[in-house]
Amino acid sequence: MAWKIFMGVLLTLVIVLGIGLPMSPHPQTWYELPVIPGLEEKARIIFFHVPTAWLSTLAFLTSMAYAIQYLRKRDPLDDIKSSAAAGLGFVFCVLATLTGAVWAKFNWGSYWNWDPRETSIFVLLLIYGAYFSLRSAVEQEEKRAALSSVYSIIAAVTAPFFIFIMPRIMTGLHPGAKGDPNGAGPVVEFKMAPPMRVIFFASLIGFTLLFIWMFRLRVRTAQLEQAHHAKG
Amino acid sequence: MPGDSTRMSSYARSVMSVFLKDWRSELRTRYAMNALLMFVVTTIAIVLFSLGSEGAPSDALSGMLWTVIFFSAMSGLSRTFVMEEERGTTFTLQLLAPPSAVFFGKLLFNLVLVLGLNAVTILLYLALITGFVIQTLSIFLVAVLLGSLGFAAAATVIAAIIARANTRGTLYPVLSFPVLLPLLLTVINATRLASEGAYFQEAYGEFQILISYIVVVVVVSSMLFEYIWKD
Numbered sequence: 038m039a040w041k042i043f044m045g046v047l048l049t050l051v052i053v054l055g056i057g058l059p060m061s062p063h064p065q066t067w068y069e070l071p072v073i074p075g076l077e078e079k080a081r082i083i084f085f086h087v088p089t090a091w092l093s094t095l096a097f098l099t100s101m102a103y104a105i106q107y108l109r110k111r112d113p114l115d116d117i118k119s120s121a122a123a124g125l126g127f128v129f130c131v132l133a134t135l136t137g138a139v140w141a142k143f144n145w146g147s148y149w150n151w152d153p154r155e156t157s158i159f160v161l162l163l164i165y166g167a168y169f170s171l172r173s174a175v176e177q178e179e180k181r182a183a184l185s186s187v188y189s190i191i192a193a194v195t196a197p198f199f200i201f202i203m204p205r206i207m208t209g210l211h212p213g214a215k216g217d218p219n220g221a222g223p224v225v226e227f228k229m230a231p232p233m234r235v236i237f238f239a240s241l242i243g244f245t246l247l248f249i250w251m252f253r254l255r256v257r258t259a260q261l262e263q264a265h266h267a268k269g
Numbered sequence: 270m271p272g273d274s275t276r277m278s279s280y281a282r283s284v285m286s287v288f289l290k291d292w293r294s295e296l297r298t299r300y301a302m303n304a305l306l307m308f309v310v311t312t313i314a315i316v317l318f319s320l321g322s323e324g325a326p327s328d329a330l331s332g333m334l335w336t337v338i339f340f341s342a343m344s345g346l347s348r349t350f351v352m353e354e355e356r357g358t359t360f361t362l363q364l365l366a367p368p369s370a371v372f373f374g375k376l377l378f379n380l381v382l383v384l385g386l387n388a389v390t391i392l393l394y395l396a397l398i399t400g401f402v403i404q405t406l407s408i409f410l411v412a413v414l415l416g417s418l419g420f421a422a423a424a425t426v427i428a429a430i431i432a433r434a435n436t437r438g439t440l441y442p443v444l445s446f447p448v449l450l451p452l453l454l455t456v457i458n459a460t461r462l463a464s465e466g467a468y469f470q471e472a473y474g475e476f477q478i479l480i481s482y483i484v485v486v487v488v489v490s491s492m493l494f495e496y497i498w499k500d
Contacts, residue, residue, distance in 0.1 A: 164447040180433065
């Protein structure tokens with residue numbers, strides 16, 4: 038219970054401070070965010086867009102972990118967890134795509150540029166779509182669980198080519214891409230001002246807790262639904 | 270050890286016999302070959318119609334070549350597994366051969382099909398589409414060979430899933446596309462480099478991605494195949 042209240046307070050603070058803190062070219066006090074040339078007020082997207090993209094990846098990995106667990110133990114609960122994580126991942130994937138696209142229109146001039154990272158989120162959307170089409174195509178529960186687990190693992194081993202490799206070795210618009218003056222590479226060097234950094238990591242933690250909460254709710258609902266079906 | 274070598278050779282023999290079984294039954298009906306060939310001809314005709322007498326930039330043509338290959342392959346490669354389900358021979362095969370031997374036998378069969386398909390498609394494409402010229406043959410050949418191997422590996426394991434899901438053809442491209450996309454984008458890039466006359470060294474990055482893709486997909490698929498194959 039306590040952690041849910043903590044999460045609520047954390048996310049409220051992130052939203053209020055992330056949108057409300059003033060920006061100035063030469064920050065004097067702790068609560069002033071620096072102005073980044075070329076981004077200005079638009080820099081605030083990092084508090085909301087990056088956590089959603091992070092969650093869509095985290096959910097994807099969670100789904101894969103439970104898929105492996107299912108294949109090892111054949112416990113139906115693991116399949117429920119795997120598909121619950123995938124469902125949430127899909128929601129956050131759509132959110133990351135939409136927030137990114139709207140932002141790109143204002144900062145890069147068009148909604149979609151096929152920047153490597155845009156390609157990778159598009160592929161993630163496709164994978165989620167394919168995963169759910171496969172699930173809806175198989176009626177028998179055990180077969181559905183086994184096949185979708187296998188697919189989720191295969192998709193998860195090929196997706197890193199997009200999520201981690203291509204955005205860094207190809208030129209693109211996102212930070213960390215090849216040709217980025219701040220350094221390209223697997224680890225993007227953090228050049229965030231301290232107050233921004235605090236809000237950013239608070240947001241990451243808050244969103245992750247939100248994910249855990251939603252995940253547990255979904256698993257419980259799915260379990261209840263199944264028990265209801267079993268009763269007839 | 271002598272014991273190991275006999276076990277190894279009996280394993281290799283069952284891989285080969287799965288391959289030969291599929292090969293013979295394919296020669297009898299020529300279902301997959303005909304489907305692939307007709308699909309290639311049809312899609313290249315559509316490309317020709319839409320291009321008309323106008324040319325297209327080399328990167329668009331490289332992309333279109335692999336679009337033709339992707340959709341043609343999707344029309345025929347699921348055949349190996351769907352056939353077993355349709356004839357009801359899955360169970361017999363489960364009894365007679367270890368799962369990974371079945372996987373590698375089918376992979377070999379699909380690899381032969383993909384190589385044949387790619388050879389025909391590329392020859393037709395080069396002959397019919399005048400704007401498409403390969404300047405660095407070495408890049409192109411390596412890219413096509415590695416691309417075919419990766420393509421066959423991913424297509425085989427997805428075909429196994431499809432056959433078990435009783436959905437036959439409709440879901441096949443849907444499930445394959447996201448898995449094959451890293452491969453397709455890399456191969457398209459290498460083809461573009463080859464048609465622009467880049468030096469062989471310039472394509473090293475592409476080759477590295479292709480090789481790591483092949484290793485990852487073959488290893489993971491052969492490990493997971495057992496779970497698809499056995500109920």
